[in-house]
Amino acid sequence: MVSLFFENLKISLGAVFANKTRSILTALGIVIGVLSVTLMGTLISGLDRSFESSMSWLGKDILYISRYEWFSDMDWWEVRNRPRMRPDYVDKIRQRSKYALAVCPVMQRGASLSYEDKETRTEIFGTNEDYMETISTDIDEGRFFTESEDRAGSRVTVIGYGIKEAFFGDKNPIGKYIKIDNVRFRVIGVLEKQGKFLGLFSVDKQAVLPLGAFKRIFSKRGWMRLSVKVPEDKISEGLDEISGIMRIIRKLKPSEKNDFAINQTKAFETQYNRLKIAIGGTGFFITLLSLVVGGIGIMNIMFVTVKERTREIGVRKAIGATNGMILSQFLMEAVTICLFAGLVGLLFAYVSSIFINKIFPSTLPIGLSIFSVMMSMVVGVVSGFIPAYKASKLDPIDSLRYE
Amino acid sequence: MDLINLSDIYKIYNVGGEEVRALDGVDLTINSNEYLAIMGPSGSGKSTMMNMIGCLDTPSSGIYHFEGEEVHIMDDAQLASIRNRKIGFVFQTFNLLPKASALHNVEIPLVYANIKKEKRIEMASKALKDVGLEDRMHHKPNELSGGQRQRVAIARALVNNPSIILADEPTGNLDSKSGHEIMGIFDHLHSKGNTIILVTHEDDIAKHAKRTIRLFDGKIVEDNKGK
Numbered sequence: 223m224v225s226l227f228f229e230n231l232k233i234s235l236g237a238v239f240a241n242k243t244r245s246i247l248t249a250l251g252i253v254i255g256v257l258s259v260t261l262m263g264t265l266i267s268g269l270d271r272s273f274e275s276s277m278s279w280l281g282k283d284i285l286y287i288s289r290y291e292w293f294s295d296m297d298w299w300e301v302r303n304r305p306r307m308r309p310d311y312v313d314k315i316r317q318r319s320k321y322a323l324a325v326c327p328v329m330q331r332g333a334s335l336s337y338e339d340k341e342t343r344t345e346i347f348g349t350n351e352d353y354m355e356t357i358s359t360d361i362d363e364g365r366f367f368t369e370s371e372d373r374a375g376s377r378v379t380v381i382g383y384g385i386k387e388a389f390f391g392d393k394n395p396i397g398k399y400i401k402i403d404n405v406r407f408r409v410i411g412v413l414e415k416q417g418k419f420l421g422l423f424s425v426d427k428q429a430v431l432p433l434g435a436f437k438r439i440f441s442k443r444g445w446m447r448l449s450v451k452v453p454e455d456k457i458s459e460g461l462d463e464i465s466g467i468m469r470i471i472r473k474l475k476p477s478e479k480n481d482f483a484i485n486q487t488k489a490f491e492t493q494y495n496r497l498k499i500a501i502g503g504t505g506f507f508i509t510l511l512s513l514v515v516g517g518i519g520i521m522n523i524m525f526v527t528v529k530e531r532t533r534e535i536g537v538r539k540a541i542g543a544t545n546g547m548i549l550s551q552f553l554m555e556a557v558t559i560c561l562f563a564g565l566v567g568l569l570f571a572y573v574s575s576i577f578i579n580k581i582f583p584s585t586l587p588i589g590l591s592i593f594s595v596m597m598s599m600v601v602g603v604v605s606g607f608i609p610a611y612k613a614s615k616l617d618p619i620d621s622l623r624y625e
Numbered sequence: 626m627d628l629i630n631l632s633d634i635y636k637i638y639n640v641g642g643e644e645v646r647a648l649d650g651v652d653l654t655i656n657s658n659e660y661l662a663i664m665g666p667s668g669s670g671k672s673t674m675m676n677m678i679g680c681l682d683t684p685s686s687g688i689y690h691f692e693g694e695e696v697h698i699m700d701d702a703q704l705a706s707i708r709n710r711k712i713g714f715v716f717q718t719f720n721l722l723p724k725a726s727a728l729h730n731v732e733i734p735l736v737y738a739n740i741k742k743e744k745r746i747e748m749a750s751k752a753l754k755d756v757g758l759e760d761r762m763h764h765k766p767n768e769l770s771g772g773q774r775q776r777v778a779i780a781r782a783l784v785n786n787p788s789i790i791l792a793d794e795p796t797g798n799l800d801s802k803s804g805h806e807i808m809g810i811f812d813h814l815h816s817k818g819n820t821i822i823l824v825t826h827e828d829d830i831a832k833h834a835k836r837t838i839r840l841f842d843g844k845i846v847e848d849n850k851g852k
Contacts, residue, residue, distance in 0.1 A: 225740065226737070226739065240724065537716075537720040537722070538733070539681075540679070540681060541733060542705055542708050542710070542734050542785075543705060543709075543737050544702045544737075545701055545702065547705075619676050622716070622720070
């Protein structure tokens with residue numbers, strides 16, 4: 223049967239290359255199908271990658287307590303009327319909670335940073351000494367501020383890697399003074415290089431100050447959230463407990479609804495998965511459509527081929543080809559066209575993915591590539607079957623007489 | 626044992642509600658190394674007879690033994706196999722595959738017989754040599770003359786060492802010189818021990834054969850062995 227396989231392969235290749243224009247036009251639907259499924263995969267891989275690195279910055283085991291839910295359809299005025307977070311919640315949570323490993327308040331605002339003649343606008347964060355526990359970034363140089371520095375309201379700051387590069391280049395920034403909105407702060411540490419969050423803003427362009435100093439200088443009543451780190455295997459218990467504690471702090475009656483929100487990165491994941499399903503679903507639909515159209519094209523051209531080669535089929539049968547051999551010959555021809563189409567689609571996808579990668583880091587998933595080529599072969603088998611079956615059932619006598 | 630034994634063969638078609646007896650109770654025995662011509666006007670059942678002997682068709686009723694095998698009860702796959710192993714066809718219009726070289730055309734029956742590549746090339750080359758085309762092996766049909774094409778077809782028919790060679794108007798599309806050459810090849814093959822069955826309506830061609838059968842209205846009306 224091996225020799226028959228190679229014979230069929232030879233016939234198929236011969237037929238495909240003998241009718242180049244026809245083969246190309248026929249294959250177009252499959253090419254587009256493979257292209258759309260693989261590019262969709264590339265896109266999702268890129269989204270996955272940037273999402274994951276962004277999520278690792280947030281931390282899975284961190285509960286973010288604030289006035290509003292990250293993804294919610296609540297009315298804005300209802301959220302607005304909720305009481306603010308207060309710094310004294312930190313100690314209250316620490317006292318009551320057995321799951322909280324670290325609790326820190328975070329205030330945030332935009333500010334202008336300058337050093338000598340260099341200036342940049344960025345986000346500054348006011349927080350306490352637990353902050354480092356609640357982010358996945360480490361200190362690159364120097365140190366973080368201490369509890370006493372926080373309580374004393376010391377004017378010290380830990381800057382992001384991007385700020386360090388912009389202001390100091392290769393020089394050591396530790397001990398230098400930078401101005402934050404014209405107030406002098408001493409640089410005591412630099413955070414590790416991070417990258418962008420969801421591709422939106424650079425996490426490396428930030429400065430972290432003790433909350434005491436932040437509140438005194440910049441904002442007494444600013445917007446605040448609390449970050450609570452809980453053990454990774456006790457996230458839901460931690461969530462329940464912290465929720466209970468917050469209700470006690472807020473003195474809520476059992477009948478009253480929560481007037482605060484506890485967010486997790488899971489909320490991002492849910493939202494992200496929805497997006498992924500939307501993209502995947504659209505891509506799948508386009509793929510399916512072009513494969514069906516492509517399959518019909520293949521079937522059509524195979525009917526024409528069988529008709530054209532009726533006499534050849536008769537000869538082959540006369541010299542000993544069985545129905546099965548004829549069936550396999552035409553089936554193989556359909557599969558060959560589809561395989562070529564699949565490989566061409568994949569080639570286009572590969573070239574496109576190189577360009578896409580330059581704008582948006584992503585890779586063509588290998589598994590999906592193999593799958594898409596297999597899938598195009600399946601289309602070949604499915605759409606080639608009826609014409610091939612018809613060919614195999616032709617009567618040798620009639621076929622030999624066919625003009 | 627007889628090579629071919631047809632006994633009380635009927636082939637009945639239904640054309641527009643009317644019964645047509647293409648073969649109407651035919652009995653025929655063909656022995657090994659016979660050189661037989663089947664003659665008759667069109668509509669006499671000549672082609673049906675050829676298809677029947679060539680195992681392309683099965684009878685409506687009757688018994689057909691080919692080297693002891695019961696052809697009349699065979700299914701499609703068994704018929705394909707017996708054609709492949711025991712019968713070599715030569716057609717009026719050559720019926721070569723246009724895109725394949727002479728050698729490849731001759732190889733095809735061996736592919737269906739599942740013979741390995743090296744062996745195939747060896748056998749196909751030998752068959753082409755036997756018909757005098759050893760220097761045209763890699764030419765495609767459109768690079769060959771009509772006579773040469775028919776010789777490729779004869780090589781293809783010979784390559785499996787079949788029990789019979791069945792030629793349907795083998796010179797019908799050739800000029801008389803090429804036709805003469807082709808008949809020379811058949812004569813030669815017969816002298817080497819092959820069994821040859823010609824289907825023709827030309828007396829000149831039939832003259833080469835040692836036995837002539839005439840068909841008329843699906844019946845054998847003359848069986849002339851006396852040559």
